[in-house]
Amino acid sequence: MNAVANPFASVGAGRDRNPWPIKEWMDFHGIRQADIAIKAGIKGHSVVSRTIHGGANNKKVLGALRDLGCPENILSLPEEMKTEQTS
Template sequence: MSFAASGAGKFRDPWAIRRCLDSKGTNMAQIARKIGVSPNLVHATVKGVRNNRRVLTALLEVGCSPKILSLPEDMKEKR
């Protein structure tokens, strides 16, 4: 199993996402608790290894830019 980022997530900028979360006074663990998923899932999504829609939606709601999230095509259409 490869843990390299692929698909839409390979262009995701994890450091920019962390800066965004810091500027909003939150972090990945708080996002995980808020939406009821594991912190590992949030971390993998932020790194671009996963494309979990619940995590990406929560990051959008917090105020992270769609540009730094490198959203999958099906999520871009809704924006």
């Protein structure tokens, strides 16, 4: 992944999160922010939006995206959430 800092994001892993591949993946699979909020067990989808855009690093939202099948390489996960890649 080309690590270009997101000027609208906070610090940490979310800083490098590019929202457009995530949004494209969601559109392709017919997944809405509300669906992610339900899967994550949170009430509002503003946290989902902020996490997708890198302004937040909500682990429940990132976990829900990963569980729904979103590729980890486009999520810019925090180190503690990355799964070990086996060859």
